Amino acid sequence: MDTFGYGIRTKFGAWNVRSLYGEGRDEQLEREMLRxxxxxxxISETKCRGRAEYRSDTGQTRMLYSGEDERENGQRLHGVGIMLNEVARRSLIAWPPISERIMTCYAPANEATEEDKSTFYTHLTSAYSSVPKADIIIVMGDLNAQVGADNELWEKMARVHVMKMVTCFYGDTENQIGHIMIQQQWKKSMFHVRNIRNADLGSDHHLVVISLKLKTAAVLRQSQNAARNQKFITNALSDPNISRKDTIGIN
Structure with a gap:
């Protein structure tokens, strides 16, 4: 089985888990992911410190995480991570951790300082801009954007950044707070979008899941058109040396 191959379904999820600090939390998360x-x-709000990668005890998943260094008061805040099954892990090229908020997104809340907000969006913009144009960009995580049930503002933002947005809801309210966004040119590869309300980790955020299946139709049409529109350099045949070589080759 491959991940992200043409015609292959790959399922993505984004979840604010509230914390992975505590015995058995990562094992419980792994069970839900595999189920x-x-x-x-x-994963957002892991509250894990430092930056590391480790394999689960079952050997079925890998955890990559980026968090804060230890605080003087011992408080654990923020932290993001990505959990991969072993098939996806074999496809991983690199995972440069940017901060305790960016691998997946975990944006500062409204009560955060303007400096924290500015730093986050500066890092996010820099990370987005640094991705090669040929790559598929997926932005996912807890953007702490409680916009209610009205999608108009977010849809405008998604159009500005050429992204297609999927959202999840927070608690029992209609606040949209978790998001997955993909570039518009790949939106037809996205299907089976769901908020998973029965995912069990004691978090008051719902898990949002999408499946992607890349399509080759556009790529095939481009290659066929390129072949059809290929022009032959007939003027070169006026050169006696080239004409003689072509004649010999045909004979």
Whole structure:
């Protein structure tokens, strides 16, 4: 089985888990991920310190995380991570951790300082802009954007950044707070979008899941058109040396 191959379904998830600090939390998260057959799970608010990668005790998943260094008061805040099944892990090229808020997104809340907000969006913009144009960009995580049930503002933002947005809801309210966004040119590869309300980790945020299946139709049409529109350099045949070589080759 491959991940992200043409015609292959790959399931992504984004979830604010509230904390992975505590005995058995990562094992419980792994069980939910495997039960739901998620290949790549973006995790917010892990409250894990430092930056590391480790394999689970079962050997079925890998955790990559980026968090704060230890605070003087011992408080644990923020932290993001990505959990991969072993198939997805074999496809991983690199995972440069940017901060305790960016691998997946975990944006500052409204009560955060303007400096924290500015730093986050500066890092996010820089990370987005640094991705090669040929790559598929997926932005997912807890953007702490409680916009209610009205999608108009977010849809405008998604159009500005050429992204297609999927959202999840927070608690029992109609606040949209978790998001998965993909570039518009790949939106037809996205299907089976769901908020998973029965995912069990004691979090008051719902898990949002999408499946992607890349299509080759556009790529094939481009290659066929390129072949059809290929022009032959007939003027070169006026050169006696080239004409003689072509004649010999045909004979």
């Amino acid at each position: 739901l057959k998620i290949s790549i799970l973006g």
